[in-house]
Amino acid sequence: MSGGGHGPPSARLLPWVGDEGKPCYVVGEGTGRVSRLADGVESIQLGMAGDLLEHAAALLEERGASAGELRYLANRLTESLTDVKRVAESRGARLARTDPARDPDPDGGSSGLPAREASKRAQKNLK
DSSP: OOOTTOSOOEEEEEEEEOGGGOEEEEEESSOSHHHHHHHHHHHHHHHHHHHHHHHHHHHHHOTTOOHHHHHHHHHHHHHHHHHHHHHHHHHHHHHHHHOTTOOOOTTSOOSOSOHHHHHHHHHHHHO
């Protein structure tokens, strides 16, 4: 968001979906109640993703994990990756608005960061 009243209000992709799985947005300067709630939800989603990665690593080290356990893990990882991707898209779009040098990725991404740099930042934030 533009934050602090600089520039016009803009739309922020929220970290949840609405009816029929459609994306939700809030329009504003990023300081309102919905934006603060979204910040909290993003923080929880990223924290849960980190916990899930630890669980996945432990489960995959076990030689006796059943097909059902692995399928369940794959489903939870898919859900978590979907959440983390939405957070990254939202934050990337906001970065692009606040830093004109960061244009959205021409391949459809919106972070404006090279993939390797974005991955390093994400891993650092999950620790």
